[in-house]
Amino acid sequence: MKQFYFSILFLSFSFYISAQTTSTEVGTTEGQLTVSLTGNANYTIPIAVPPGINGVEPEIGLSYNSQKGLTGTAASGWDISGVSSITRIxxxxxxxxxxxxxxxxxxxxxxxxxxxxxxxxxxxxxxxxxxxxxxxxxxxxxxxxxxxxxxxxxxxxxxxxxxxxxxxxxxxGNSADSRSVAEWAITYWENAQGVRINYKYSISSNSLILESVKYGTRGIATPINEIQFTYEPRYIPENYYIAGTNIKRDKNLTGIKVIGNGVGYRNYALTYQSFGRIKEIVEKSGDNTKSYNPTVFEYEAKAPGEITYIPISTTTSVGNINSLNAATVSGDFDEDGKMDFLLYPTTGPDAKKKFWPFINIESGDVNIGAPYNSGAFDEILSSTFLSSGGKVMPQGWTLVQGNVFTTYAKSATGIYAQYQKTYTFPQFTYYSESPLSCIKANTPRIATTVSLPKRFISGDFNGDGLTDIAAIELNYTYSYLGPCDIYGEPLPSTSTYLGYTYFVDMDRRLAANFTTRAGRLGVSINSVTYVADFNGDGKSDIYVFDLGKVKVYSLNDSKQFELLTQFTDTGIDTAKPILIGDYNGDGKSDFMIPKEYGNYWYSYNSTGAGLLKEENMYPFCL
Incomplete structure (x- = not known):
C-alpha cells in the first residue's frame, strides 16, 4: 500500500488518511487538509460536477471537522459543504x-x-x-x-x-421541503441573468436532509445537471431538543451520483466502520466501471462518544489527603491552558483556614504548593473577573468569609487580592411562643435572632460573562410553644423557615446595590446543588436535587430566581453520584445517576423545557 498519511491529535482522537493502491486508473481523488487556529483538523473533498451555463455550477464537497464530534449533515464529523442555511440563535x-x-x-x-x-x-x-x-x-x-x-x-x-x-x-425556506422548525435551507440561487441552482430536501425527525442539487438552465426550466444524495440509518443519531421539540439527524450519507445532461458523470461511494464512522470514500466514473484509489480513514479504536480519560499520577507537597479530609477548587489560574487547583483541608484545626495553590501540574514530579493562610472562610469559588481597567482577566478565585467576598488572582510573584465586596445579610428572628399560646399575657415572649446557615455557589447567572455568587439560606427548623391543647397547656411545636437566596453581582464596577434578595429555592441541608446551563441560553442555572426530585431555577431580568422546570422520579437519589454535562452536544446540560452498582445508569436529558429519562448501559461502573 502506498501511504501518505498524517495524524491529527485532538482530545485523544487520532485521524489518519491514506490512499490504497488497488486501482490502475491514473489520478487521485482531490482532498485538502487545513488546521484552524483553534487546533481542529479540516479535510475537504470537492465533488466533481459538469460545467453549467457561463460557469455557474454548485461547489459541493464533503468536509470533515475534528471538533464536530457526533454532529454533521453527512456523518459524524462530516458535512455536505456548499449548502447554506439560516438557523435560529x-x-x-x-x-x-x-x-x-x-x-x-x-x-x-x-x-x-x-x-x-x-x-x-x-x-x-x-x-x-x-x-x-x-x-x-x-x-x-x-x-x-x-x-x-x-x-x-x-x-x-x-x-x-x-x-x-x-x-x-x-x-x-421557500418550499415545504426546505423549511423545518429550526432551519431555513437554501431553496435556490439565481444570478442576474436568471441562471439558477435548485436544492431539494426531505424532512426526517424535524431535520432537513439534502436529496438533490439541480442546475444548468434558466428560471423554472427543467435543469439538465443533477447531484443526487443517498443515505442509510445513522448508527448514533444526532439527537437534541429545542423547547421540548425533538430534532434528530438520523441519516448517514452513503452515495453521491452526479449526472450531466442525462448521462452519468461521477459517483462517490462511502462505506462505514461498525460505529458509523466513514471508513473510505471511492470516486468512480459515471457508469461505475472505473474508480480512483479509495481515500481511507483510520481512527483510534474507540466508539464515537466513548468516554476516555488521560490519567496523571503525581505527588503533592501536602501529604495525607483524601476526599474525606480535603477539597479542591479547579481552574486555569495562570492562563496556560492547563488545569490548576487549590487544595484546602475540610477537617482538623486548619479546616477552611488555609489553602495551597498547585500550578503547572506535571505527571511524575513532586508538585510544590506554598500554603496561603487566609483565615477562616466559608467557601472558595473559581471566578472570572474584571481588572481595574475593565478588562476580563484570567481565571481567579473568590474567597467567601461571612459577609465579605474577596477576589484573588495568581501572578508570577504571588497571590494578590484584586477587590472586595461586603454585604450584611439579614438575620432571622423567631419567638419562644406562638401568638396563640395560652401563656399569660404579661409573660413576655422571648425573641431569638440567628444568622441562617448559607450555601455559596458561583456561576454566570445574569449572562454578563463574569462570575456571580448565589448565597442560599438553608431551610431553618426552630421550636416554640404553640397553641394550647384542651387542657390549656401550650403544645411544643416546630416550624421550618424557607430561606431566601441572595444574588451577589461580583462585577467590580458596582460599588453599591450589587446584592438582591432573589427568591426562595427551598434548599435544605440534605439538598444537593449544582450549577449548569439547563436551556442553552448561555446563563448559569441552579439545580436543586432532593430525594426523588430535581428543580431548576434561572435568574430573570428582574434579578429573581424563577423555576424553569421540576421533575419527580424515583431514580433521583442524592446519596449517589450525580454527573452533570452536555452529553448529547446540544448546548443544554443533562445529568446521569447510577441505577445501582454496575453499568446501568439513568440519564436525564434536557429538552430546554423539561427532562426526559432514559436507562442506558455504559462501559464504566461504580
Whole structure:
C-alpha cells in the first residue's frame, strides 16, 4: 500500500488518511487538509460536477471537522459543504438587551451561515413580514423575511430572500421541503441573468436532509445537471431538543451520483466502520466501471462518544489527603491552558483556614504548593473577573468569609487580592411562643435572632460573562410553644423557615446595590446543588436535587430566581453520584445517576423545557 498519511491529535482522537493502491486508473481523488487556529483538523473533498451555463455550477464537497464530534449533515464529523442555511440563535444582552435561549418565541434570532442577522430598522418586528436585515459583520448583503411560518407566528417567518450586490439572489425556506422548525435551507440561487441552482430536501425527525442539487438552465426550466444524495440509518443519531421539540439527524450519507445532461458523470461511494464512522470514500466514473484509489480513514479504536480519560499520577507537597479530609477548587489560574487547583483541608484545626495553590501540574514530579493562610472562610469559588481597567482577566478565585467576598488572582510573584465586596445579610428572628399560646399575657415572649446557615455557589447567572455568587439560606427548623391543647397547656411545636437566596453581582464596577434578595429555592441541608446551563441560553442555572426530585431555577431580568422546570422520579437519589454535562452536544446540560452498582445508569436529558429519562448501559461502573 502506498501511504501518505498524517495524524491529527485532538482530545485523544487520532485521524489518519491514506490512499490504497488497488486501482490502475491514473489520478487521485482531490482532498485538502487545513488546521484552524483553534487546533481542529479540516479535510475537504470537492465533488466533481459538469460545467453549467457561463460557469455557474454548485461547489459541493464533503468536509470533515475534528471538533464536530457526533454532529454533521453527512456523518459524524462530516458535512455536505456548499449548502447554506439560516438557523435560529439565542438573544444576547449585547445585541438584544436580554438573554434568551432558542425556544420558538419572539426573542429567537437568526443567522445566515453563522452570521447574526441585525434589523436595519430597530422598530421593525424581528422575523416579521418584510423586515430587512444586514449581517453583523459588514457584507453588503440584504436579507428580508416574509410571511408567517406554517407552525405559527412564534416560529418566525415562512421564508427569507437574500440579495447580493451583483444582482444574484437566494431564497431560503421557500418550499415545504426546505423549511423545518429550526432551519431555513437554501431553496435556490439565481444570478442576474436568471441562471439558477435548485436544492431539494426531505424532512426526517424535524431535520432537513439534502436529496438533490439541480442546475444548468434558466428560471423554472427543467435543469439538465443533477447531484443526487443517498443515505442509510445513522448508527448514533444526532439527537437534541429545542423547547421540548425533538430534532434528530438520523441519516448517514452513503452515495453521491452526479449526472450531466442525462448521462452519468461521477459517483462517490462511502462505506462505514461498525460505529458509523466513514471508513473510505471511492470516486468512480459515471457508469461505475472505473474508480480512483479509495481515500481511507483510520481512527483510534474507540466508539464515537466513548468516554476516555488521560490519567496523571503525581505527588503533592501536602501529604495525607483524601476526599474525606480535603477539597479542591479547579481552574486555569495562570492562563496556560492547563488545569490548576487549590487544595484546602475540610477537617482538623486548619479546616477552611488555609489553602495551597498547585500550578503547572506535571505527571511524575513532586508538585510544590506554598500554603496561603487566609483565615477562616466559608467557601472558595473559581471566578472570572474584571481588572481595574475593565478588562476580563484570567481565571481567579473568590474567597467567601461571612459577609465579605474577596477576589484573588495568581501572578508570577504571588497571590494578590484584586477587590472586595461586603454585604450584611439579614438575620432571622423567631419567638419562644406562638401568638396563640395560652401563656399569660404579661409573660413576655422571648425573641431569638440567628444568622441562617448559607450555601455559596458561583456561576454566570445574569449572562454578563463574569462570575456571580448565589448565597442560599438553608431551610431553618426552630421550636416554640404553640397553641394550647384542651387542657390549656401550650403544645411544643416546630416550624421550618424557607430561606431566601441572595444574588451577589461580583462585577467590580458596582460599588453599591450589587446584592438582591432573589427568591426562595427551598434548599435544605440534605439538598444537593449544582450549577449548569439547563436551556442553552448561555446563563448559569441552579439545580436543586432532593430525594426523588430535581428543580431548576434561572435568574430573570428582574434579578429573581424563577423555576424553569421540576421533575419527580424515583431514580433521583442524592446519596449517589450525580454527573452533570452536555452529553448529547446540544448546548443544554443533562445529568446521569447510577441505577445501582454496575453499568446501568439513568440519564436525564434536557429538552430546554423539561427532562426526559432514559436507562442506558455504559462501559464504566461504580
Amino acid at each position: 439565542p438573544s444576547t444582552k449585547l445585541h438584544d438587551g436580554t438573554i434568551d435561549g432558542v425556544d420558538f418565541d419572539a426573542l429567537d434570532r437568526f443567522a445566515l451561515n453563522g452570521q447574526r442577522l441585525i434589523r436595519k430598522d430597530s422598530t421593525a418586528a424581528y422575523g416579521g413580514n418584510g423586515t430587512v436585515y444586514e449581517t453583523e459583520y459588514y457584507s453588503n448583503v440584504r436579507v428580508t423575511s416574509y410571511g408567517v411560518h406554517p407552525s405559527g407566528a412564534n416560529y418566525g417567518p415562512e421564508y427569507f430572500l437574500v440579495e447580493y450586490p451583483d444582482g444574484s439572489k437566494e431564497l431560503y
